[in-house]
Amino acid sequence: MRIRDLLFVGAAFCALVQPASAKTIAVASGEGAQERLQEALIAAEPGDVVELSAGRFKLSDGLSLDVNNVTVKGQGGLETILDFSGQQGAGEGLLVTSDDVVLKDFAVENSKGDGIKSKGADRIVYHKLRVEWTGGPLATNGAYGIYPVESKDVLIDSVFVRGASDAGIYVGQSRNIVVRHSTAVENVAGIEIENSFDADVHDNIATHNTGGVLVFDLPNLPQMGGHNVRIFGNIIVNNMTPNFAPKGNIVANVPTGTGVMVMANRRVEVFDNVIGENGTTNIMIVGYRFPFQDPKYDPLPRDVSIWDNQHSRAGWDPKFRGGTEIAAAMGGSFPAIFWDGAGGSKYTPIIQDDVPALSLGLKDIAADTAMAQPSPLARATSRPAGLPAIVLPEAMEAAIR
Amino acid sequence: MRFVLPFVLAFAAAVATSAASDDPAAIAIAGPQNPATLSAFGFFDGGAARPSPRLIPYELRTPLFSDYAAKERFIYVPDGTQIGADADGKLIFPVGSALIKSFGYPAPSGGLNVIETRVLLHQAQGWVALPYVWRADGKDADLRVGGTRVPVTFAHGGNELSVNYSVPNKNQCKQCHSAAGNIMPIGPVWQNMAFSWPADARAIIKALPALARLQPYPKWDDSRTGSLDERARQYLKVNCGHCHAAQGSASNSGLFLDGSARGAAALGIGKRPVAAGRASGDLDFIISPGQPDQSILIKRMESTDPGIAMPELGRSTVHEEGVELLRQWIAAMPSNTH
Numbered sequence: 001m002r003i004r005d006l007l008f009v010g011a012a013f014c015a016l017v018q019p020a021s022a023k024t025i026a027v028a029s030g031e032g033a034q035e036r037l038q039e040a041l042i043a044a045e046p047g048d049v050v051e052l053s054a055g056r057f058k059l060s061d062g063l064s065l066d067v068n069n070v071t072v073k074g075q076g077g078l079e080t081i082l083d084f085s086g087q088q089g090a091g092e093g094l095l096v097t098s099d100d101v102v103l104k105d106f107a108v109e110n111s112k113g114d115g116i117k118s119k120g121a122d123r124i125v126y127h128k129l130r131v132e133w134t135g136g137p138l139a140t141n142g143a144y145g146i147y148p149v150e151s152k153d154v155l156i157d158s159v160f161v162r163g164a165s166d167a168g169i170y171v172g173q174s175r176n177i178v179v180r181h182s183t184a185v186e187n188v189a190g191i192e193i194e195n196s197f198d199a200d201v202h203d204n205i206a207t208h209n210t211g212g213v214l215v216f217d218l219p220n221l222p223q224m225g226g227h228n229v230r231i232f233g234n235i236i237v238n239n240m241t242p243n244f245a246p247k248g249n250i251v252a253n254v255p256t257g258t259g260v261m262v263m264a265n266r267r268v269e270v271f272d273n274v275i276g277e278n279g280t281t282n283i284m285i286v287g288y289r290f291p292f293q294d295p296k297y298d299p300l301p302r303d304v305s306i307w308d309n310q311h312s313r314a315g316w317d318p319k320f321r322g323g324t325e326i327a328a329a330m331g332g333s334f335p336a337i338f339w340d341g342a343g344g345s346k347y348t349p350i351i352q353d354d355v356p357a358l359s360l361g362l363k364d365i366a367a368d369t370a371m372a373q374p375s376p377l378a379r380a381t382s383r384p385a386g387l388p389a390i391v392l393p394e395a396m397e398a399a400i401r
Numbered sequence: 402m403r404f405v406l407p408f409v410l411a412f413a414a415a416v417a418t419s420a421a422s423d424d425p426a427a428i429a430i431a432g433p434q435n436p437a438t439l440s441a442f443g444f445f446d447g448g449a450a451r452p453s454p455r456l457i458p459y460e461l462r463t464p465l466f467s468d469y470a471a472k473e474r475f476i477y478v479p480d481g482t483q484i485g486a487d488a489d490g491k492l493i494f495p496v497g498s499a500l501i502k503s504f505g506y507p508a509p510s511g512g513l514n515v516i517e518t519r520v521l522l523h524q525a526q527g528w529v530a531l532p533y534v535w536r537a538d539g540k541d542a543d544l545r546v547g548g549t550r551v552p553v554t555f556a557h558g559g560n561e562l563s564v565n566y567s568v569p570n571k572n573q574c575k576q577c578h579s580a581a582g583n584i585m586p587i588g589p590v591w592q593n594m595a596f597s598w599p600a601d602a603r604a605i606i607k608a609l610p611a612l613a614r615l616q617p618y619p620k621w622d623d624s625r626t627g628s629l630d631e632r633a634r635q636y637l638k639v640n641c642g643h644c645h646a647a648q649g650s651a652s653n654s655g656l657f658l659d660g661s662a663r664g665a666a667a668l669g670i671g672k673r674p675v676a677a678g679r680a681s682g683d684l685d686f687i688i689s690p691g692q693p694d695q696s697i698l699i700k701r702m703e704s705t706d707p708g709i710a711m712p713e714l715g716r717s718t719v720h721e722e723g724v725e726l727l728r729q730w731i732a733a734m735p736s737n738t739h
Contacts, residue, residue: 061548088717113707165679220672294666
């Protein structure tokens with residue numbers, strides 16, 4: 001047996017060894033919930049389940065979990081509610097900083113900052129969660145609903161997020177990511193994949209956001225060069241909620257009425273989605289059009305492929321500088337797909353959808369969108385072989401079966 | 402003997418085991434059980450105001466702001482061991498050591514009304530952080546791993562301030578005291594330390610003569626100790642740099658305030674926010690040179706809203722004097738810095 005095989009056998013054996021004392025720690029709602037729940041999250045040992053009762057947990061501070069291989073589960077997204085409306089401190093409702101954590105069947109309501117954040121938490125599973133700012137879209141809501149960052153292997157499945165003043169589901173600076181079967185409503189960005197590598201975003205519903213699904217790469221961050229993202233099988237319709245992000249945030253620049261927005265990423269595929277009723281456009285591909293000084297950063301989107309999407313109405317009210325003028329020149333409506341032209345023709349996206357598509361001809365990344373020189377984009381006759389599907393460790397899939 | 406010359410170290414290790422038997426701290430620090438009461442360590446003789454003579458009291462020239470709480474800091478090192486230091490002046494504590502910090506507010510009767518004492522214990526497997534909350538009678542403190550809040554009213558600058566003082570939970574201790582996911586002391590760094598007893602400083606210098614060559618860091622609030630730029634950066638380093646570091650809790654922000662920043666953007670100058678959310682407050686840059694009112698850094702320091710405020714932990718009131726220092730610093734930056 002070669003050394004490599006031995007290592008595999010060893011790893012498999014270790015995975016089978018469960019901690020002998022794995023136990024369930026039950027926590028009920030009611031008096032003293034803050035300290036009782038936080039103490040349970042601290043007392044938990046690897047393999048344990050922290051089980052939350054039904055009811056409303058009135059919390060005064062952020063919660064945090066820093067123990068590997070712990071499951072936190074409630075009785076359902078409508079039954080078990082972590083209520084942060086009285087929160088006095090911490091930047092998020094629940095913070096996870098350990099690996100192999102499963103969060104499922106509970107809700108986080110009205111946290112002052114982000115809803116649930118996991119940082120450096122590999123193999124995290126978010127399942128059947130609800131994160132909601134119950135007042136609907138307000139600039140005073142927290143930024144991100146579900147917020148894994150700097151993590152490897154991320155699964156977000158069957159969650160519901162509403163009201164985030166930045167992104168409902170936000171995956172940042174991570175790799176090997178699946179976001180599926182989830183619903184994002186009335187956020188600025190429904191689902192956002194940022195500065196991340198290897199992501200599948202599929203079979204989600206993004207509606208009544210400002211922008212449905214965003215794939216971004218930004219400068220001056222530890223992980224840059226976002227690439228290999230597939231957006232497929234989603235319903236991305238009627239994202240017409242006026243942008244309510246505080247200015248200064250990158251998503252404050254997302255035009256109201258955006259379906260899919262790809263900014264400064266490499267190798268992005270958008271296919272088999274139902275996209276429509278988005279007043280600016282259904283799919284836009286743009287460069288990062290702000291000044292930056294980061295020699296390692298590439299502001300240009302490249303290798304974007306778009307095919308087999310089902311489009312309905314788009315572009316009747318484009319909300320970016322110069323958009324109205326272009327729409328008027330085109331007979332009153334903006335096309336369902338546009339590219340800003342960043343970088344010139346060799347960066348032209350491959351488009352096979354049977355809808356009008358436009359280049360704004362803004363080759364220079366610093367040019368104002370009002371200076372657009374629009375020209376139609378021809379339909380591509382072929383496209384490169386698709387990216388492979390994201391595969392997550394089996395234990396993560398098993399955790400939600 | 403708390404400090405021994407390096408060449409004595411080999412002998413000292415053998416002595417340490419026998420000395421441990423009559424020192425409750427040695428057993429309490431070694432674990433594996435976290436003592437339920439602070440008295441188990443023997444650090445205090447029946448009250449926070451009576452530290453054991455085994456402890457080395459020290460202060461910081463520029464401290465972390467914690468809601469105007471006064472802090473009393475101590476080092477415990479086991480008999481027969483010694484403190485070391487790295488080339489940057491950061492002290493290295495042997496296994497079995499503890500860093501002890503009490504937080505309180507001046508009592509009307511004089512002295513300090515101590516609310517909590519936090520201990521950082523250097524166990525064989527690594528550091529452990531534990532918060533102990535003093536009982537009403539002030540005779541002992543109980544372990545509160547889940548943290549708590551204590552309403553406090555105190556006088557500051559002629560005004561009476563009320564805060565809901567936050568005792569951090571065990572995980573929150575780690576949010577600040579962490580490097581690459583492990584608990585670590587944030588410092589202390591020799592250049593930022595001052596000693597209540599000159600003999601303690603002399604003993605450390607005697608054991609670690611290289612420290613004597615390091616220039617003291619500026620005191621953030623004393624213009625005789627450093628330029629505005631030096632004092633502002635020192636304030637940021639102490640108050641923000643434990644999270645805003647490449648291995649810290651805020652690494653994903655790309656904003657590095659621990660002194661490691663290369664280039665203006667990593668220090669926040671002309672840098673757009675990443676995950677600030679509503680904390681951006683309609684502003685474009687973390688630091689807008691020459692324009693403190695247009696700088697997100699100032700806005701977040703001036704807020705007490707948990708969704709906006711920085712630092713995220715341990716602050717429910719504004720550090721007016723610290724904000725003023727950073728306002729001056731930003732105002733003095735030429736507006737074409739980026």
